[in-house]
Amino acid sequence: MGEFLDHVFHFPTMLFTAALVVVICFWVLVLVGAVGHDSFDADMDTDALSLGGVPVSVSVSLVIALAWTMSLSGSVLLAETGTAQGSHRLLAVVLVPASLFCAWRLTRLLVRPLARLFPDEPGPSRIDFVGLTCTIRTRRVDEGFGQAEVTALDGSTALVQVRRSGLDVTAALALGSTGLLYAYDDAGEFFWVAPY
Template sequence: MDEFIAAIVSFPTVVFTVALLVVGGYWVLALIGGIGSDMLDAAAGKIDGAVDAMAGKVDGAVDAMAGKVDAVAGKLEGATGKLEAVGGKVEGAAGGLSLLAALGFGKAPATVVISMLVLFAWALSTFATLMLRDYGVMAMGVHVGIAFGAVVVAGMLTGLIASALGNAFKRHRPIGRGELVGKLATITTGRVDERFGQANLHEDGANLIVDVRCATPNALVRHTRVVLVSYDAEAHYYMVEPFESKDSIARP
């Protein structure tokens, strides 16, 4: 037990231990309703969008750059070298976006992807540290190698699991005609305002997750029943209002 404690509070595992404590604290707050379980997704949605939206722009930039390089290659060899260098940077950006996609961003919620990545890296680093201590290997270079290897392997495992669970986390965007308007749904986030909120509802045997908004102040919290009153086809979200049953309305 002492060796285990020493391993998780020493470099490199201590880095992952701190990250794991942060992730654990996040999920505790999410479970007790202190924050919405998709709070990080609201911020990480930009990353997920970049994987799809920017990938096309990067590919177009690479193709355009390649065309320019071919056009001036015969006349301006020096300029060609510079353009190739810029093209390499553009391709590097595309590689970065591909890495995010490989980790599972866009296939599973960012909160789940980050949590799995941290948990796997922590477990791998702890195991490797304990194993190498038994053999008396304590060099700093080895510890750096453990950290790097743990992140790489954790990333591979996270990507595989996120891909396998992709269908389970698949979000069904409401259709543009707003056919779900008038349906009842249940709030799944800790709050709902003009910029944030989600709810789920059952339609034709499917459990749908939809983005919702509501003017503030309001009393909407997790598990509140609401009515989808209108649909924004451009922003892909529903405006909602608290649901009051006929019985509750009839009571004095």
């Protein structure tokens, strides 16, 4: 155990050990709900590094964990080879970028299948229905009652609560008629509808 800790807390692995401690603390905060796993997505673009498709925190965590593992393995191998002191230091310095490069390459391979678990597009929202036409599914629609069926842009349908302004007396909205959803009321969780 002492030899393991010696490698973990000495150059070059100590650089990645510090970063790994930060990553572990971050994921503990995610587990307790203090931060979201996608907290850094707006701050950094991982597509340029070919690590896109997953949240930044996932790809960076993978790079750091893999670099730490490779650096630790390389440190142990260097210690076992018994190279001269000067050569050992030079190889330890080279081990840092080599570990990062290998970790980046492995992370690129790992994020491709993981990207399916993190879709790019946000889920559907009620606001997406504003501006669409609907078919009234109740006998009447007034300020306090009404339902309509609306078809989303992806082809799915939903039954939504609709209300009609008391000031709008143009045409009746009855069962089977077509209406236009022109606004959404967050407090009442319904759409304002007008004859179409």
